[in-house]
Amino acid sequence: MPSPSLSLTARLRFIVWMTILAAVVTMMTVAVVDRTESETTSERIGRLNESFACPTCDGETVAESNAAVSATIRQYIADRVDQGASDEAIRNELLVAYGTEVLTNPPAEGFASLVWILPVVAVLLGVVVLGFVFSRHRAGDREPTDEDHRLAEMVRNRVMTTQTEEHLGGDRRG
Amino acid sequence: MNAAIGFGFVLLGLSASALGVVGGVYAFITAEGARRRRLVPMIRLWIGLTVVSAVGAFVIMEVALFQRDYTVDYVTQVGSSTTPALFNFAALWSSLEGSLLLWVLVLGIYMTAMLLKFWGRLGDPLMILAMVVMLAVAAFFFALLAGPANPFGVVEMPADFDGPGPNPLLQNHVLVALHPPMLYFGYVGFTVPFAFSVAALATGRLGEGWLAETRRWTVAAWGFLTLGIVLGAWWSYEVLGWGGYWAWDPVENASLLPWLTGTAYIHSVMVQERRGMLRVWNLSLLCATFALTILGTFLTRSGVVESVHSFTAGAIGPLLLVFFAVVVALSVGLIAWRGDQLRAHRIIESPVSREGFFLANNLAFGALAFVVLLGTVFPLVIEAWDGTRLTIGRPYFDSMARPIALTVLFLMAAAPVLPWRGASAEVLSERLLGPALVAVAALGTALAFGARGFYPVLTFGLGGFAGGAALRQVILAVRRQGWRGLVGRTNGGMIVHLGVVLLAVGMAASESYRSEQTVRLEVGETAEVDGHEFRYIEPGAELNERRHRVFAAIEIDGGDVHHPAATSFRQTGQTVPTPSVRSGFTEDLFLVLASMPSPSTNTIDLRIIVRPLVAWIWVGGIVMAVGTALALFPGTKRRTIAATSAALEERESGDTGDHSATPPGKVEPTPDSPGDLQDHESAGVDGNGDGAGKPTELTPTGGDGP
Numbered sequence: 001m002p003s004p005s006l007s008l009t010a011r012l013r014f015i016v017w018m019t020i021l022a023a024v025v026t027m028m029t030v031a032v033v034d035r036t037e038s039e040t041t042s043e044r045i046g047r048l049n050e051s052f053a054c055p056t057c058d059g060e061t062v063a064e065s066n067a068a069v070s071a072t073i074r075q076y077i078a079d080r081v082d083q084g085a086s087d088e089a090i091r092n093e094l095l096v097a098y099g100t101e102v103l104t105n106p107p108a109e110g111f112a113s114l115v116w117i118l119p120v121v122a123v124l125l126g127v128v129v130l131g132f133v134f135s136r137h138r139a140g141d142r143e144p145t146d147e148d149h150r151l152a153e154m155v156r157n158r159v160m161t162t163q164t165e166e167h168l169g170g171d172r173r174g
Numbered sequence: 175m176n177a178a179i180g181f182g183f184v185l186l187g188l189s190a191s192a193l194g195v196v197g198g199v200y201a202f203i204t205a206e207g208a209r210r211r212r213l214v215p216m217i218r219l220w221i222g223l224t225v226v227s228a229v230g231a232f233v234i235m236e237v238a239l240f241q242r243d244y245t246v247d248y249v250t251q252v253g254s255s256t257t258p259a260l261f262n263f264a265a266l267w268s269s270l271e272g273s274l275l276l277w278v279l280v281l282g283i284y285m286t287a288m289l290l291k292f293w294g295r296l297g298d299p300l301m302i303l304a305m306v307v308m309l310a311v312a313a314f315f316f317a318l319l320a321g322p323a324n325p326f327g328v329v330e331m332p333a334d335f336d337g338p339g340p341n342p343l344l345q346n347h348v349l350v351a352l353h354p355p356m357l358y359f360g361y362v363g364f365t366v367p368f369a370f371s372v373a374a375l376a377t378g379r380l381g382e383g384w385l386a387e388t389r390r391w392t393v394a395a396w397g398f399l400t401l402g403i404v405l406g407a408w409w410s411y412e413v414l415g416w417g418g419y420w421a422w423d424p425v426e427n428a429s430l431l432p433w434l435t436g437t438a439y440i441h442s443v444m445v446q447e448r449r450g451m452l453r454v455w456n457l458s459l460l461c462a463t464f465a466l467t468i469l470g471t472f473l474t475r476s477g478v479v480e481s482v483h484s485f486t487a488g489a490i491g492p493l494l495l496v497f498f499a500v501v502v503a504l505s506v507g508l509i510a511w512r513g514d515q516l517r518a519h520r521i522i523e524s525p526v527s528r529e530g531f532f533l534a535n536n537l538a539f540g541a542l543a544f545v546v547l548l549g550t551v552f553p554l555v556i557e558a559w560d561g562t563r564l565t566i567g568r569p570y571f572d573s574m575a576r577p578i579a580l581t582v583l584f585l586m587a588a589a590p591v592l593p594w595r596g597a598s599a600e601v602l603s604e605r606l607l608g609p610a611l612v613a614v615a616a617l618g619t620a621l622a623f624g625a626r627g628f629y630p631v632l633t634f635g636l637g638g639f640a641g642g643a644a645l646r647q648v649i650l651a652v653r654r655q656g657w658r659g660l661v662g663r664t665n666g667g668m669i670v671h672l673g674v675v676l677l678a679v680g681m682a683a684s685e686s687y688r689s690e691q692t693v694r695l696e697v698g699e700t701a702e703v704d705g706h707e708f709r710y711i712e713p714g715a716e717l718n719e720r721r722h723r724v725f726a727a728i729e730i731d732g733g734d735v736h737h738p739a740a741t742s743f744r745q746t747g748q749t750v751p752t753p754s755v756r757s758g759f760t761e762d763l764f765l766v767l768a769s770m771p772s773p774s775t776n777t778i779d780l781r782i783i784v785r786p787l788v789a790w791i792w793v794g795g796i797v798m799a800v801g802t803a804l805a806l807f808p809g810t811k812r813r814t815i816a817a818t819s820a821a822l823e824e825r826e827s828g829d830t831g832d833h834s835a836t837p838p839g840k841v842e843p844t845p846d847s848p849g850d851l852q853d854h855e856s857a858g859v860d861g862n863g864d865g866a867g868k869p870t871e872l873t874p875t876g877g878d879g880p
Contacts, residue, residue: 013603020610024635027617031631046690053565060423061567064416066751104567106552112564115552119545119574126537133522133533 041081048077048090051105055098073102177246180234180326184319187227187278191313194220198306202299211297218296221289221305224312228282232275235266235325244335247327248272254339254745256720261345267354268340270475270490271325276355278315280362284391285312288366300384303373304366311365314497322489339720342743342750349409357402357429361467363395364432368464368501371457375508380515382447385456389443390806392460393663396436397802403429404677404795415751415766417690417783419791420681422571427550428470431543435463438539445529448594453516454509455536461505466547468498473550524596531589538581545574576629580636583678586671587613587639590647605646612642625687633682637675644671666805673797680790684762688785692768696777704784706763707731713771713778720744723752726771726778730756730763738765738780762788 039047049063054070062070062077073094080090094102106112197220201213238246239253239262252265252272266272285308295301319325344350367388374384406429411419420426439459445452472494509516522529549566556564591605616638617631625631647668651659659665693701695710702708711727714737725739736754743750753766761784768779 010600013607016607017603017610020614023614024617027614027621028628028631028635030621031617031626032628035626040689042691043689051569053567060416060421064414064418064421066415099563101563101565104565105569106564106566111559112552112556112562115548115566115570118548119541122544123537123541126540130525130533130537 045074045078045081048081048087049074051091052077052094052102053104055101061104073098175245176234176238176241176243177326177328180231180238180246181320181324183227183230183234184316184324184326187224187231188313188316188320190220190223190227191309191316194224194309195306195313198302198309202302202306210299210302214296217302217305218289220309221285224309224316225282225286225289227316228278228312231319231326232266232279235272235275236263239263239265242337244331244337245328246325247329248325250329250331250335250337252340253337254720255336256745257339257345258720260348260351261340264344264351264354265340267358268344268350271319271323273354273358273475274315274319274323275325276358277362278312278319280355280358281308281312281315281365284308284362284366300370300373300377300379303376304369307369307372308365311369318490318493322493336745338745339743342741342746342748343413345743346741346750346752347409347413349405349412353402353405353409355402356398356405360395360397360399360402361429361432361470363391363398364436364460364464364467366391366395367460371460372504372508375457375512378512378515380453380512382450385443385447389663392436392443393440393802393805396433396440397799397806399429399433399436400802401795401799403433404792404798408792408795411788412753412755413750415753417688417753417764417766417781417785419788422549422568424550425470425474427546428466428474430546431466431470431550432463434539434543434546435459435466438536438543439463441532441535441539445532449518449520449522449529451518451520451522451529452533453518454513457509457516458505459536461501461509465498465501465505466543468494468501472498526592526602527596528589528592528594531585531592535582535585535589538578538585542575542578545578546571549574579678580629580632583633583636583640583675586674587636587643590643590668590671606643608646609639609642612645613639616641625683627686630682630686633678637679637682641672641675644668644675648672661804661807663805666801666803666807669801669804670798671801673794673799673801675794676790676797677794680787680794683787684785684791688783690781690783692779692781694777694779701780701782703782706784708765708780708782710778710780711735724770725752726767726780728754728765728780736765738767740767740770757789759789761786 046063050061052062052073054060054062054065054067054073056069057065057067060067060070062073076094077090080093085093091103100107100112106115108116194217197213198217201210201217205213235246235248237243238249240259242249242253242255244250244253248269248271252268253262257265267276285305288305288308289296292301296305339345370384370388374380403426406426407419410421411417436459439456442452442459443456446456472491475490475494522533524530525534549571553564553566556562587609588602588606591602591609593601613635617635620631620634625634645668648659648665651665651668653659660669689704691701691703693703693708695701695708697710697712700707700709707730709729709732711729714725714727716723716725721744722742723739724742725737727735727737729735734756736756738754739752741750741752742748751766753764755765756763764783764785766781766783768781769777771778
């Protein structure tokens with residue numbers, strides 16, 4: 001926070017950054033809140049088509065695939081949307097008809113939920129390791145001791161002698 | 175005849191590379207000094223013969239394809255008398271065996287480049303071992319070609335036999351001739367840094383010398399891979415009829431994985447060059463990148479995953495898996511063996527520093543690589559576990575990748591302006607002001623154009639932030655150095671960043687604001703979709719000896735006429751949709767026939783997809799490639815830094831010859847320390863000097879000691 005003792009430029013800077021922050025927050029709020037346009041029926045059908053996997057073909061969604069079964073499912077989705085079925089209902093019906101294979105989004109239950117959990121665990125682990133690295137390194141930050149200087153001198157002498165020999169790298173091997 | 179000569183080349187390549195491995199290992203283990211130097215011409219000969227065989231086998235296969243030589247097994251699978259020359263040339267890599275021929279050809283090209291670059295230095299044990307690794311990889315692929323994936327098998331066909339030609343999807347667009355070779359130059363290119371890291375680990379010469387040698391190779395491979403992936407997305411957009419460019423298909427994921435680890439490496443290696451840290455991590459990333467190219471080949475060429483790309487399953491799957499296991503075991507073993515020499519006693523003073531942000535970058539790219547690998551492999555694991563068939567598709571990858579991608583954009587904004595070792599609030603505030611204003615402007619523009627929604631708008635804002643930071647660095651560099659401010663690794667890297675921003679904005683916009691409608695049209699009827707008028711003029715057909723194309727002429731907004739079509743290939747009887755795209759700077763109109771025009775009904779079902787800013791993705795990809803090329807040019811050297819950092823970095827490496835030492839513990843302030851910011855802002859100055867390849871240039875003055 002700026003205090004009266006801060007220079008004019010520092011205060012100006014603070015004001016500028018607070019303005020920027022306010023502008024960003026305002027605009028992001030508008031972006032999230034002001035969503036007048038709701039999803040049209042055809043967009044909803046498109047989204048549903050993309051959220052199911054073609055059960056017979058290779059790694060394509062129902063929307064992409066040209067297979068007959070995909071055409072059937074597309075038609076089914078369109079019909080059910082027309083009849084006013086919810087996304088959840090359509091999902092469950094297709095799940096019963098074709099099995100988990102038809103879902104592109106793996107279920108968050110049972111063994112399969114690992115696919116959601118593991119990445120989160122990995123990232124948290126990474127953050128913890130990085131945090132540990134930073135804190136350990138800060139603790140290890142110190143002035144060189146006499147012992148350090150002695151070791152460095154030793155290494156320097158050794159390097160100077162080996163530099164004259166042919167560079168084989170063999171003396172450290174094994 | 176062709177079959178015999180081609181197979182001869184394969185056998186020659188196999189024996190030459192195998193003998194090269196044996197000879198190289200012998201030279202490394204037993205021979206000393208002068209005797210080893212006498213072995214050098216022999217090693218050159220084995221490498222030369224391997225390269226000649228790779229080129230020879232490739233050329234013979236092309237000759238056979240063009241002669242329609244149906245005594246060659248592979249030609250009967252992908253050749254056809256009706257295929258036009260370009261697609262016939264590209265037919266070589268349209269199936270498993272031929273794509274391995276392309277693989278060894280590219281490997282041969284890289285080996286030639288290495289041989290020429292290091293011609294006089296092959297007596298160096300590190301070079302010998304690097305070549306041994308290259309030869310071993312070549313031997314493995316030649317062995318596949320000689321045995322389970324032999325393209326030169328001899329067959330007897332009736333005189334009037336004509337082959338089916340390549341897969342219809344692979345003879346529909348010119349990008350087929352570009353995307354796979356670019357991808358392979360990327361994939362195979364990572365063999366070079368892998369070879370050098372294995373050699374450095376095995377010889378124990380773990381200083382930064384080998385890094386300097388391989389830096390350009392890695393960046394070049396990364397650039398090719400980038401271009402290959404983007405061209406692949408472009409191809410899929412133009413050819414497959416679903417209006418998208420990225421489906422998180424296992425093969426796409428397989429190409430993305432090494433790209434992610436490679437990208438992480440390109441950033442973290444700078445921390446090693448500057449500060450001598452992260453040695454184990456960098457070596458692991460390089461080895462992982464190479465291993466992932468092999469794993470990707472296994473996943474996509476063995477038929478274990480379902481994908482539009484996968485070729486018919488062959489016997490090579492288990493072999494690739496074994497090779498992958500060997501690569502991983504070798505890497506892990508070597509790194510564990512040399513682990514104690516790789517430890518750096520340097521410290522990261524502050525997370526708010528260039529190196530701190532590079533670490534965060536690595537965390538983000540590592541996380542994304544983990545997600546992609548998990549999502550690709552998990553269905554296999556769970557099916558083996560309890561038989562459940564599970565699909566992991568778009569929604570999963572999208573929801574995982576989005577937050578990571580936004581994090582990366584944020585890091586891209588801050589990292590380039592951050593000094594090494596730490597930054598004061600004052601410095602940050604001054605340097606980030608310009609980028610922040612660009613971000614605000616980008617947000618405002620996006621809102622004014624009606625963009626809404628959390629993820630896309632945040633992407634535009636952060637894209638502006640990152641783009642502003644990259645622009646700032648480029649402008650500073652150009653102001654300081656003139657045109658040289660555009661070349662060199664750092665400056666080229668900033669151009670790459672600009673490309674990434676374009677790509678991110680294009681992806682966010684085209685994914686979030688696509689609208690789609692399928693309309694039924696009679697001849698002469700007009701439909702209006704998203705403010706555009708589409709008039710169905712007339713059906714049409716085009717018939718030649720190769721294919722039968724049924725199209726509908728659609729007039730857009732009373733102007734240009736497009737012809738979305740369905741194409742049947744006569745040799746295979748397959749029909750593929752052939753979309754027509756009107757590309758523009760602001761939006762793409764993507765037309766694809768959902769039902770064929772037929773004379774009886776007089777109507778068509780036309781699927782119309784409107785997606786904004788798709789073209790930005792391709793432009794972004796090209797800018798990334800251009801930036802990579804600029805990064806390969808020698809940048810401005812800053813000798814003081816080169817000497818200083820070399821001395822600091824070599825200190826505890828155990829390297830015997832080239833380098834001096836400084837004491838552990840607190841280091842002397844380098845010119846990058848926070849107190850000395852203005853003059854040494856990183857823009858436009860390549861820290862280590864791109865010419866630092868020769869050991870002599872890394873030799874420090876020794877003036878840093880106590």
